[in-house]
Amino acid sequence: MTQPDLPDVSGLSIGILGGTGDQGKGLARRFALAGHEVLIGSRSVGRAQEAAASLAPTVRGGENAQVARDADVVIVAVPWDGHKATLESLAGDLAGKIVVDCVNPLGFDKQGAYALPVEEGSAAQQAAAVLGESRVVAAFHHVSAVLLLDPGVDRIELDVLVLGDDREATDIVRALAARIPGARGVYGGRLRNAHQVEALTANLISINRRYKAHAGLRITDV
């Protein structure tokens, strides 16, 4: 695997829609630590600014639409419930941008987590359907928010599967994944194969429960 061939992404600013949730905040923290300009988005400016202030003085908070316009690359980390409506409302702001969907459509019952059916096939395909003028990439589904947020964790040993139909965009997101110490970005296929990557989060939750772990994936032989 030739990570040195990846583009230099150190100058890119990262916006995170739904950045007040654990996953979004955790990713924001790691990208800020890596030296990126990070913008946390929320429906509420106040909550976005509060989340930003809890992370680092360099992280800024703002309304989702503002963050969508200002950031070079935008990560979607909103709850699955509001996924489609949020993206529909931001389609214009996100036009032309690389949009990284990390949303896992999951249900929970007393037997644990399970994958929800998605009309478009997956959250990422739904994003691509709604955001016709954006470059949609799927990634960061399996990164544990607990580890991302833990100040005692310096490295996160896992491979981030990066899916999409736009080679340049997936390479940029693979390079972004590699900005988290310990992580690699591994190309994981086209967007039409995103469902199982999102759904596999349910299996990782089962594994975490059984082994009392924060499980992630490594891809062998690459």
Added chain:
Amino acid sequence: MTQPDLPDVSGLSIGILGGTGDQGKGLARRFALAGHEVLIGSRSVGRAQEAAASLAPTVRGGENAQVARDADVVIVAVPWDGHKATLESLAGDLAGKIVVDCVNPLGFDKQGAYALPVEEGSAAQQAAAVLGESRVVAAFHHVSAVLLLDPGVDRIELDVLVLGDDREATDIVRALAARIPGARGVYGGRLRNAHQVEALTANLISINRRYKAHAGLRITDV
């Protein structure tokens, strides 16, 4: 992860339905190398015996129904096309047995592999629906047949995700996975979460193509 707590499975005989295909033959080879009695099943006794003879003198071949009755644990490695009909015809022979489904329902076109929809949710759930009196476990989806069959490969570094609703059965199959040097058996959730594990094989095929690899998974932190 406490592999030493797993049951001793060294005395179990392994039957492989569809054992004349690459995946079945590869698994047969590795279990024979580990000292198991291995029975290769096929619709055609002749082809089963031919496949068995190509592997090791200790491997025997027989008709699927005979193999289903004779083996302690039965692995289903038939093509997805004939999956349901084959299992329906063997339901009586497989009653009471641990049946390990490793079938990946995939389609292929010029963009590569993709997951096929399955009415029951997954091949493993279809097996469970058809084999009401068997103990169905899903496993061995991601093991490369090329590596299994390569005489130059002594170890296969990967984790076999083992899914099922019967704890004793999944523990036995986890122990069987660990009989392949380099491999571990990791509990991967209930059968209702089997679809994404089967479908992820499409992503591994994309990864293999991009990186010229025989990719597998490792689960981190367990």
